[in-house]
Amino acid sequence: MSGRADSLRHCEEQSDEAIQNLQRRTGLLRAARNDESRSFRLISLVGLVLALAYLVLLGGAYLDGNFLTDKQSQPIANDFVNVYAAGQLARAGDPAAVYDWPAHKAAEERAIGHSFANYYGWHYPPTFLFAAAALATLPYLAALTIWLAATMAACAATLGAILGGRAGVLVAFGFPAALWNITAGQNGFLTAALIGGTLGLLERHPALAGVCLGLLTYKPQFGLLFPIVLIANRRWRTLAVAAFVALALIALSWLAFGAATWDAFLHATPLTSRIVLGEGAADFARLQSLFGFVRAAGGGETLAWTVQGIGTIMLAAGLVALWRSRAPYELKAAALAAGALVATPYVYIYDCVVLAVAVAFLLRLALKHGFTASEVIALPLAGALILAFPYVKTQLGLAAALIVLALVAQRALSHPPVPAEAGTR
Secondary structure (H helix, E strand, C coil): CHHHHHHHHHHHHHHHHHHHHHHHHHHHHHHHHHHHHHHHHHHHHHHHHHHHHHHHHHHHHHHCCCECECCCCCECCCCHHHHHHHHHHHHCCCHHHHHCHHHHHHHHHHHHCCCCCCCCCCCCCHHHHHHHHHHCCCCHHHHHHHHHHHHHHHHHHHHHHHHHHHHHHHHHHHCHHHHHHHHHCCCHHHHHHHHHHHHHHCCCCHHHHHHHHHHHHHCHHHHCHHHHHHHHCCCHHHHHHHHHHHHHHHHHHHHHHCHHHHHHHHHHHHHHHHHHHHCCCCCHHHCCCHHHHHHHCCCCHHHHHHHHHHHHHHHHHHHHHHHCECCCHHHHHHHHHHHHHHCCCCCCHHHHHHHHHHHHHHHHHHHHHCCCHHHHHHHHHHHHHHHHCCCCCCCHHHHHHHHHHHHHHHHHHHCCCCECCCCCC
16 A cells, blocks of 8 residues: 555656646746747837838928928929839830930939939839839829839838738838938839848748749849859749749830830940949949948959959858758848848948848847847847938948848857758759
């Protein structure tokens, strides 16, 4: 009887210990979920506060005649005027004229009804004329408003899918580069949506990711690293769909706008490169690239191209190694999104909306595993640098992208990825 009682007592003690272990694990799980929920709410709050601040700033600028319209209620010329004027020329049956600077400048002044000092050049391939022609069916201010609202919605939806619901949407609205994209009337939201769509869909919907990547050819300088990484990772389906979409757009634009438009584009591109990158007509300090940094510091063109080339090659090699490892997908995606900004010599502050994609993937990983001390400091610093750009005109956007890449590297090195063979997809 004594032995049976001891056995029963031992079973009860084991049962109590198991219950206590379960309670401890449940408590830890509940605490982790509470921490994640608090972090999620904090991210949403920061995004909301920043978005509301931008709204107040833009509202004040509008009332002062410094946004959308001037004090005489005339439209203010910004980068969007080059898109709208190109659309009008395409609709008028003269699409090749978008690459004729005097003709395009005259169309810009007609578009807003008055002359202005600057010239906003059209440097896009003819495939982007489809969007421009559609926008030109509307009055200028209506077209600008719809363009910004639609592309912002696409960016917000993309980040919402990456990060999850409200937090992702508010990151899109509150990201500092969003303010500069709106004031410039630019396409940073669209670029971010396409890069975010490519990376967000790649794992589960590779064909749809390929569609996004194919559409990104409207701004091909941001796709430089994608074929390298996707080939190294054997993402054949995504590459095939992207190539098909790109070729289809070229064929359709050739039929719609004629061979002369493509001929004009091919002749204008080297001239644009020479004037913008060679002579610095657009101000080297505004270029948020390694190339721009060297030229703004007084370095020669050869040195600038050398630094840009070495930096891009090193970045590509690091990305290939990362993508062929078993590192968390969030790190791979964040690195490629941030790397897309660093790899090109031709990037401006409004393009840094793309960095929101990298930040969203980093935040998603941090919400799962907790924030590092460096992330708590460095992510707000990167945002502050972008926000400070107009007041400190130098390569602050480049610095922000390098900070994000450094955070990715820190995460990857603190948990060394195990090399793995990439699967055929």
